[in-house]
Amino acid sequence: MGEPVVSVRGLRMTYGTQEVLTGVDLDVEAGEVVCLLGPNGAGKTTTIEVLEGFRLPSAGDVRVLGEAPATAGDAWRARVGVVLQSWRDHARWTPRRLLVSLGGYFRPYSTPEHPRPHDVDRLLDVVGLAEHADRKIGTLSGGQRRRLDVAVGIIGRPELLFLDEPTAGFDPQARRDFHDLVHRLSDLEGTTILLTTHDLGEAEKLADRILILTGGRIVADGSADELARQVAGTAEVRWACGRERFVHATDDPVAFVRRLVAQHGDELTDLEVRKAGLEDTYLAMVQRFEAGDRTAAPALLEVGR
């Protein structure tokens, strides 16, 4: 594999006396879909904004598509797509008019191998806005508007796309459509994608790799399965014994259940075994970090409920 598309070493960000990022290291390879997870205020948006060149880092080495984003020129800009949170702009325009206008800026950067921008009608079709193409943007629903944001983000056929909480406020159907769109971008166009989200199911579905950012650092890096394996006690067993109910976390559920049956026999009811999902992993890692314990292996906690 060649040089990573995104390469960050020792990224720090301080606002006044508050340290938001305390040393972020991350790499994104060409064609990867990487998802950045983390609690509110962990610095996800700040990290993305540094990578987009919208914010100057306090310290650290940041390279995106081979350049430092803060000083990169317009030719670099033409290769990067950005979808941020909360736009409310261009209410009087129509999606078609806006896409034609904004897409025009990419024309000088078009090459025979990589024509830019996208054809507007095709793009409107891809994001499912074809029938709303000539409505005023101010009259679009939240989900339609967000799809327009995505369309604007990819109008220049970017090689690298940043998505900051792209599906916030989507209904399940819109979310599904959006996931299809991301897969298509990644598979057909080979676009490298870095996205943030609060939806762990979404991260599991979309991402080749998941990064967990908390306390200003990346504390975990791997596929959803790999992360789950890092958490000690990868399954949760629930059962009832008489009128009492129990929960136990274990990394060998089969042996545990065998012992349970041997011990309690017929008294045992309501047995349920659940593999640790990304949500458990995520919560365990964030909790561990917030407890200030940065060395011990994360573990699912045993609790009586």
Next chain:
Amino acid sequence: MNATRHAVGLGLHRGWTEFLLSLRSPQDQGFYLFMGGATLLYLWFNRDGEITGAGETIPLVAYSLPSILAALLAFGVIIGPAYALAMEREDGTLLRHKALPHGMQGYVTGQLLYHSLGLLPMLLVILVPSFLLFDGVMARGAEGWLTVTWVVVLGLLATLPLGMVLGSVVPSVQKVGSWGMLPVIVLTVISGVFFPVQALWGWVQAVAQVFPTYWIGLGMRSAFLPDAAAAVELGGSWRTLPTVLVLLAWAVAGLLVTPAVLRRMARRQSGSQVAAARDAAAQWVR
């Protein structure tokens, strides 16, 4: 293909589109009609008024019409872009352009064209009915219109950058009122729009003559009124050369300062800022 020139072309197209959209918007139509109506009402109620100075007497309407046009020009071209810029910093329009190659150049070009074009409907709704209602408004014919043209162009160049700078430095849309509106209204009142500046104290006259509004007004009156009316002005003359020089000075200063201010503002623009503005807008009481 030169990318900068290409972006300027896109910006011009954007400005034109914004202008057409604004003409079709009931909100903007209402604004134009209100300003036109208010001006005509003011002139109508003062149709018998007169201004006397240095032995000359001229109808108040003839004095006020060009002055009000000047004031609306200066006011509209400062406050309009200030509000637009402050708003589009908060709603994400600016950030969208920042994410494009040469996008800021296109955006600023669009703003300049849009706000310049926005003057036309304003001039029309005031001038057309005024000519139907009042006599002796334009004393100079074609030569006068020529003067109107260069005063409007110079006036635009002198004041438009002020609006862009104001819109770049205000911390939020809500602050445009106190940072921009208030000083500009005060300036308009002391700039000889509704009555000649001689009615005010000497130091106020001096302050008024530092700013472009007074000079745009003077230039407009020199276009509409007969030569004899110059007697009502300071120094009993139209002072054409000083008018040109003062407005040019403001234009040059604007040209020098504005790009740097805009660049600084654009540099500081980020998504979190847009999100923070949205949250602030949702929270009225703080």
